[in-house]
Amino acid sequence: MKSIHQIMQMIGRLDTHIADDFEGQDLDFKQWGQKTEDNIRKMVEYAICMANGGGGSVVFGIADRVRGHGKTILGVPENLDVESFATRVREETVPPLEPEFDLIELNHGTGQLLVMTVDGKGGPYQFSNGKSVIRRGKECLTIEAEDL
Numbered sequence: 001m002k003s004i005h006q007i008m009q010m011i012g013r014l015d016t017h018i019a020d021d022f023e024g025q026d027l028d029f030k031q032w033g034q035k036t037e038d039n040i041r042k043m044v045e046y047a048i049c050m051a052n053g054g055g056g057s058v059v060f061g062i063a064d065r066v067r068g069h070g071k072t073i074l075g076v077p078e079n080l081d082v083e084s085f086a087t088r089v090r091e092e093t094v095p096p097l098e099p100e101f102d103l104i105e106l107n108h109g110t111g112q113l114l115v116m117t118v119d120g121k122g123g124p125y126q127f128s129n130g131k132s133v134i135r136r137g138k139e140c141l142t143i144e145a146e147d148l
Contacts, residue, residue, distance in 0.1 A: 001026045001055050004102060004115060011062070011106075011113075014072045019064035023138045026056030029064040032076045032114075043085055044092045045133060045140065047099050047118045048125045052143075053135025055120030061113040075111015076103075082114070094126050 002010075010022040019029040028046060033039050039060070050056035061076040082101045090096040097118055104113040126132035133140045 001117065002057055004104065007057065007059060007115065008104070011059075011073065014062075014067070015069055016067070018067050019059075019062050019072060020138075023064065025053060025135055025137060026050070028056070028058045028138070029062040030058055030060050031063045031074060032061050040085060040088050043099070043116060044089050044127070047089045047097050047116065048093055048127065049133040049135045049140035051097055051118045051120050051125045052123055052132065053120065055118055056135065057115055057117040059113055059115050061111060073106060073111065073113070075106070076114045078112070080114065085116075092128050094128055094130075095122060097125055 007027070010017075010019075010027075013022075023029060028050075030042060030046070033042070043058070043060075046058045050058065061074055063072050063074055066072055080103070082103065086099055086101060089099050100117045102115045102117070104115060106112060124132065132143050134143050135141075
């Protein structure tokens with residue numbers, strides 16, 4: 001898994017690269033949507049996806065298909081209730097996942113970023129409804145839990 005320092009080095013290179021260039025098995029970038037509930041659903045999905053794929057991080061607040069700090073680093077809202085995000089991920093995953101969240105203030109671009117990191121131990125993991133996803137390269141693929 002990438003450290004926060006490694007992730008920040010990649011973000012520093014977004015004037016000449018698109019975020020998608022840096023995505024892989026253990027890292028994804030996601031733009032923060034307008035509806036909190038949609039963002040939480042995305043967190044739960046990517047927590048399961050990354051955990052089943054061996055662990056990794058999702059950086060929220062980054063547009064992944066554009067170049068330039070001003071267009072790429074969109075940030076997340078201030079005063080996020082990060083603890084409520086961790087609670088929702090824990091409540092909506094089986095077995096319960098314990099994501100780690102870091103809010104990162106930036107010296108360039110706009111706003112702050114939210115980094116969610118999940119461990120890949122203790123699975124397989126699934127949604128409370130029994131469905132599951134797994135990270136394969138740069139994608140989260142739907143799978144049957146028994147296939148894990």
